[in-house]
Amino acid sequence: NHSVQSTNVPMSQRSDYVDLCRNIIRDMDLYGVCVLDNFLGYQRGMTVLDEVLNLYNMGVFKDGQLVRNKASNNLKTIRGDQIIWVDGREDSCKQIGQLISDVDAVVMGSNKMNDNGKLGNYTINGRTKAMVACYPGHGSHYVKHVDNPNKDGRCITAIYYLNKDWDIKENGGLLRIFPEGWSDQVADIEPLFDRILFFWSDRRNPHEVQPAFKTRYAITLWYFDGNEKEEAGRKFQDASQSNICCYQNVCDLNSMHVP
Numbered sequence: 381n382h383s384v385q386s387t388n389v390p391m392s393q394r395s396d397y398v399d400l401c402r403n404i405i406r407d408m409d410l411y412g413v414c415v416l417d418n419f420l421g422y423q424r425g426m427t428v429l430d431e432v433l434n435l436y437n438m439g440v441f442k443d444g445q446l447v448r449n450k451a452s453n454n455l456k457t458i459r460g461d462q463i464i465w466v467d468g469r470e471d472s473c474k475q476i477g478q479l480i481s482d483v484d485a486v487v488m489g490s491n492k493m494n495d496n497g498k499l500g501n502y503t504i505n506g507r508t509k510a511m512v513a514c515y516p517g518h519g520s521h522y523v524k525h526v527d528n529p530n531k532d533g534r535c536i537t538a539i540y541y542l543n544k545d546w547d548i549k550e551n552g553g554l555l556r557i558f559p560e561g562w563s564d565q566v567a568d569i570e571p572l573f574d575r576i577l578f579f580w581s582d583r584r585n586p587h588e589v590q591p592a593f594k595t596r597y598a599i600t601l602w603y604f605d606g607n608e609k610e611e612a613g614r615k616f617q618d619a620s621q622s623n624i625c626c627y628q629n630v631c632d633l634n635s636m637h638v639p
C-alpha cells in the first residue's frame with residue numbers, strides 16, 4: 381500500500397517514478413498483488429471521474445455480466461457491472477487516455493526495471509483497451525472468479541478506482557482476493573478514489589466483488605504476455621473460438637516508448 385506524490389508531470393518524469401516501479405516489482409513478486417494510493421492525484425483523478433460520469437450519463441454503458449443469483453437459485457440474475465470499452469483516443473476520453481499511458485508507464489517501467497528485465501518472468505507486449513465498469517448499486521456484485529483461468533495471454537490485471545467518499549460498511553463493493561497459497565488469508569481492497577490495484581490475472585488470484593449498494597466505478601486494463609498470447613492465438617485458432625472479449629480490444633505496446 382504505497383502513496384504516489386501527486387504532481388502533473390508525465391508519470392515517467394516524476395521523481396518517485398522509479399520508487400513506484402520498484403514497489404510494484406516487490407509487491408508483485410511477494411504477494412502477486414499491489415495497491416497504490418493517490419495514483420494520479422486529486423485534480424487529475426477528478427478529471428477522469430468526470431469523463432466516466434459523462435459517459436455513464438450518455439447511456440453508452442452495456443449491460444454487464446449476467447450473474448446467476450446462486451443463493452436463491454431462482455432464474456432471477458443480478459446484473460454485475462455495466463461496461464464500455466475505451467481506447468483513450470476518443471474525444472470525450474482524453475483524461476482516461478492519460479490515465480492509460482500512466483498505467484502503461486509504470487507497468488512497462490517495472491517490466492524493464494526488474495533485474496531480469498521481466499515482471500514475473502513475463503514479456504509484456506500488449507494490453508486490452510480500457511474497460512470502464514460501473515456496478516449500479518442495489519446489490520450488484522461479481523461472483524468469485526479468475527480473470528484468466530485458461531492461459532488466454534492476460535498476465536496482469538490493473539484496476540483504477542474512482543469512488544469518492546466510499547464507506548465500505550454502508551456501500552459494500554469490497555474487492556476480496558483469495559491469493560493461492562496463502563491458505564486462509566484474503567486481501568480486502570476498498571474501491572477508493574484514485575487508488576490503483578495490480579494483480580496476476582491467472583489462477584493465483586481468485587477474487588469477488590461483494591454486493592455494492594452505491595454506484596461503483598472502476599477502469600480495468602489487462603496486460604498481455606507475448607508468449608502466452610501467441611500460444612493462445614494458435615490454440616483458439618484451432619478451436620476457432622476466441623472466448624475473451626479482450627482480443628478485439630488489443631493495443632500493441634511494442635511501439636510504446638519507455639525511458
Ligand SMILES: COc1ccc2cc(-c3cnc(C(=O)NCC(=O)O)c(O)c3)ccc2c1
Nearest residue numbers: 461463513522527539555587589598624625
Ligand atoms: C465477453 O465480454 C466480456 C466483457 C466484460 C467482461 C468483464 C469481466 C470482469 C472481470 N472481473 C471484474 C472484476 O473482478 N472487478 C473487480 C473490481 O471491480 O474491483 C469485472 O468487474 C469484470 C469479465 C469478463 C467479461 C467479458
Ligand SMILES: [Mn+2]
Nearest residue numbers: 525526527587
Ligand atoms: Mn475479475
